[in-house]
Amino acid sequence: MFEFFANIFGYLLGFLYNIINNYGLAIIVFSVIIKIILLPLSIKQQRTLKKSSELQEKMKTIQFKYKNNPEKLNQEMMNLYKSENMSPFSGCITAIVQFILLISIFFLVKSPLTYMEKIPTDSLNTYVNQLKEEGRTISEVYPEIDLIREADWLKEKNPEDENVDRLKLEMNFLGLDLSKIPQQNITDFTVYIIPLLYILSSFVSIRMTTSMQEKMKNKGNEKEVIDGTTGKELVPEEEKDEIDTVMQTNKMMSWMMPIMSISIAFVAPLGLALYWLVNNILMILERLILNKFIK
Numbered sequence: 001m002f003e004f005f006a007n008i009f010g011y012l013l014g015f016l017y018n019i020i021n022n023y024g025l026a027i028i029v030f031s032v033i034i035k036i037i038l039l040p041l042s043i044k045q046q047r048t049l050k051k052s053s054e055l056q057e058k059m060k061t062i063q064f065k066y067k068n069n070p071e072k073l074n075q076e077m078m079n080l081y082k083s084e085n086m087s088p089f090s091g092c093i094t095a096i097v098q099f100i101l102l103i104s105i106f107f108l109v110k111s112p113l114t115y116m117e118k119i120p121t122d123s124l125n126t127y128v129n130q131l132k133e134e135g136r137t138i139s140e141v142y143p144e145i146d147l148i149r150e151a152d153w154l155k156e157k158n159p160e161d162e163n164v165d166r167l168k169l170e171m172n173f174l175g176l177d178l179s180k181i182p183q184q185n186i187t188d189f190t191v192y193i194i195p196l197l198y199i200l201s202s203f204v205s206i207r208m209t210t211s212m213q214e215k216m217k218n219k220g221n222e223k224e225v226i227d228g229t230t231g232k233e234l235v236p237e238e239e240k241d242e243i244d245t246v247m248q249t250n251k252m253m254s255w256m257m258p259i260m261s262i263s264i265a266f267v268a269p270l271g272l273a274l275y276w277l278v279n280n281i282l283m284i285l286e287r288l289i290l291n292k293f294i295k
Contacts, residue, residue: 024173
């Protein structure tokens with residue numbers, strides 16, 4: 001599945017590269033296009049978050065009323081979602097899409113000659129064997145990145161081969177070599193610039209998410225549950241504990257994807273970290289804009 005999406009994305013990135021002739025700029029434009037394509041999903045997610053905040057009072061009323069009847073509680077909660085035209089699994093769709101993008105783009109950046117340049121596997125294996133026969137270092141994980149670096153030598157070795165001309169990609173972006181892998185270039189401080197910027201943008205994004213969740217929590221805790229016999233009663237402490245547990249779980253989940261991405265960014269070509277950095281910046285801007293206009 002991931003290879004399928006990597007192949008589809010490869011057509012788009014290859015098209016952009018042929019126009020721009022710079023891998024870094026092509027990735028930036030690619031990121032913007034993907035974000036535009038996913039904009040309807042982002043708008044839906046933002047509306048769901050807003051609506052979820054509004055439903056907090058009704059949900060807590062149901063939870064308090066049927067706290068000793070789990071079956072009835074689940075039924076009433078599903079009826080509430082249905083009446084408000086909401087799905088309790090709406091957040092899962094966004095998480096699944098993000099995960100598919102995460103892995104598919106990794107495949108694309110890991111093997112740009114396969115997915116972007118569409119060079120046949122047989123030709124790539126031939127080039128790899130030629131380099132190995134000459135005693136040159138070839139990565140077992142990122143052989144195509146090494147082929148890009150050795151494009152000039154392979155051209156001399158295969159002057160009649162048309163595919164070899166497509167090995168040479170312009171990987172220089174603002175003085176940074178996007179084919180480099182931080183783990184393999186520990187002494188080169190330049191390989192840490194993009195990953196560190198990505199980490200910084202991740203913290204900003206997480207902070208925005210947790211801040212929104214805290215506002216939802218505070219709004220929910222300030223609500224009062226109506227009891228027909230006693231009048232107004234503040235939300236019970238046990239319910240507040242449940243809310244805190246949910247908030248902690250959401251906070252933990254919001255950290256999982258960035259932590260996994262950061263781990264991959266240090267063992268993958270810098271092109272991947274650049275995509276994630278641009279995507280984070282676009283996501284932060286998107287949230288600021290949508291949060292302002294979606295009521």
